[in-house]
Amino acid sequence: MTNNNPPAAIRVTGLRKSYGQQVVLDGIDFDVAPGTVFSLLGPNGAGKTTTVQVLSTLIRADAGQVQVGGHDLSGEPDAVRAAIGVTGQFSAVDRFLTGEENLILMADLRHMGKQAGRRRAAELLGQFDLTDAAHKPVLTYSGGMQRRLDLAMTLVGDPRIIFLDEPTAGLDPRSRRTMWQIVRSLVASGVTIFLTTQYLEEADELADRIAVLDHGKLVAQGTAAELKRLVPGGHVSLQFGDAAVFARAAHVLAPTSRDDDALTLQLPGGGDVTSLRSVLDRLDQAGIEVDGLTVHTPDLDDVFLALTGQPEMRRNRAPRHRRQLPDERHCLHRERLGHDAAPAAAAHAALPIPDRHRGRDARRLPSALRLRARRDHGLGPGAHPAQSAHPALAAAG
Ligand SMILES: Nc1ncnc2c1ncn2[C@@H]1O[C@H](COP(=O)(O)OP(=O)(O)OP(=O)(O)O)[C@@H](O)[C@H]1O
Ligand SMILES: [Mg+2]
Numbered sequence: 001m002t003n004n005n006p007p008a009a010i011r012v013t014g015l016r017k018s019y020g021q022q023v024v025l026d027g028i029d030f031d032v033a034p035g036t037v038f039s040l041l042g043p044n045g046a047g048k049t050t051t052v053q054v055l056s057t058l059i060r061a062d063a064g065q066v067q068v069g070g071h072d073l074s075g076e077p078d079a080v081r082a083a084i085g086v087t088g089q090f091s092a093v094d095r096f097l098t099g100e101e102n103l104i105l106m107a108d109l110r111h112m113g114k115q116a117g118r119r120r121a122a123e124l125l126g127q128f129d130l131t132d133a134a135h136k137p138v139l140t141y142s143g144g145m146q147r148r149l150d151l152a153m154t155l156v157g158d159p160r161i162i163f164l165d166e167p168t169a170g171l172d173p174r175s176r177r178t179m180w181q182i183v184r185s186l187v188a189s190g191v192t193i194f195l196t197t198q199y200l201e202e203a204d205e206l207a208d209r210i211a212v213l214d215h216g217k218l219v220a221q222g223t224a225a226e227l228k229r230l231v232p233g234g235h236v237s238l239q240f241g242d243a244a245v246f247a248r249a250a251h252v253l254a255p256t257s258r259d260d261d262a263l264t265l266q267l268p269g270g271g272d273v274t275s276l277r278s279v280l281d282r283l284d285q286a287g288i289e290v291d292g293l294t295v296h297t298p299d300l301d302d303v304f305l306a307l308t309g310q311p312e313m314r315r316n317r318a319p320r321h322r323r324q325l326p327d328e329r330h331c332l333h334r335e336r337l338g339h340d341a342a343p344a345a346a347a348h349a350a351l352p353i354p355d356r357h358r359g360r361d362a363r364r365l366p367s368a369l370r371l372r373a374r375r376d377h378g379l380g381p382g383a384h385p386a387q388s389a390h391p392a393l394a395a396a397g
Helices: 048-055 077-083 099-109 114-127 143-155 173-188 200-206 224-230 243-253 273-285 300-308 326-336 344-348 367-376 391-396
Strands: 010-019 022-032 037-041 063-068 084-087 161-165 192-196 209-214 217-222 235-239 257-259 264-268 292-296
Touching: 010 048, 022 048, 022 063, 022 209, 022 217, 037 048, 037 200, 048 063, 048 161, 048 192, 077 084, 084 143, 099 114, 099 143, 114 143, 143 161, 143 173, 173 192, 173 200, 192 200, 200 300, 209 224, 209 300, 217 224, 217 300, 224 300, 235 273, 243 264, 243 273
Parallel strands: 037 192, 037 209, 084 161, 161 192
Antiparallel strands: 010 022, 010 063, 209 217, 235 264, 235 292, 257 264
């Protein structure tokens, strides 16, 4: 029998990674079909970023087979790098360059040629609504603008496979939706997206397939609908106005759970009309007044809770501002750039650094701008203010 399915864009088998004694990935397997969105969910520290870093050649796996874009990760890392783009969890824009300069630097690292690089930069600035800010230093951009620029830099070389590690963390709902639109249009043009997110709604909206990572293993994989079927059905929640009414209702309805402080009862069921009518009829017959009624259908939050035992992930929570530990930065930098190179843009695809930037360091471009930025921030010429905040640069110092 012939298999007419196109080869997987990403194929992972038996992937393992430990840091010292800590097992982060304990043999994970998955395939990502071309032109689809695959979303990796998991609690903080589950190993999502580690997975992205391994698959994008930034760190080495301990064991397992990985193919990306049809290329073997260990045998053909350069071919993998040429096929991919990476938007890391931590912004890799150079805040001392303008938006346009960041994009041109990226085009330069992609060996695109001056004209083509400028053209692509202008195109992306337009597409990401950054044209008006193109000539301003990135340190004057809002968080959302920086994130858009970060993604635009990933797209400079038109990669066919893109890794997005929490691309919308910290964005307001409107910016998040703009980002979703961008992801959808990339997928419509055949691009494959590997997405990690803490927003379950985001995975629900975008992902063709979702995998949940917990304690080093993929504890579930499937479409959002398939995952939702894994957890017990929905429930109806009833709210009562006083303790006496609440107690009578609890007696009449035999709820699955009750909260005596909040005066709420939970009944099983997805809220279909017949069962709702039956509940209300029973309350009516007993002369019991209900203050409020909520129908809860299972969503990915329930799936996540059931599978990982974690409290609700960030649906409406404020963004985290986690810094990489010094050893993380060091390890990342050493493995991907080598000691003499620091262009932030290289982080977008673990790119080799063109000779003219080696030793010279792209951070010094353009010097007038850097001097002005240093002056404006009260920094001496020896200090690079990004060193404390920028993973790629910090390790370069
Ligand atoms: N360079 C490193 N050295 C040592 N331990 C590391 C390193 N990088 C990651 N870890 C550890 O590996 C585990 C997985 O980290 P990782 O960043 O992959 O998690 P994550 O799922 O991306 O978490 P988050 O949701 O917080 O971003 C964590 O316990 C982390 O402390
Ligand atoms: Mg992470």
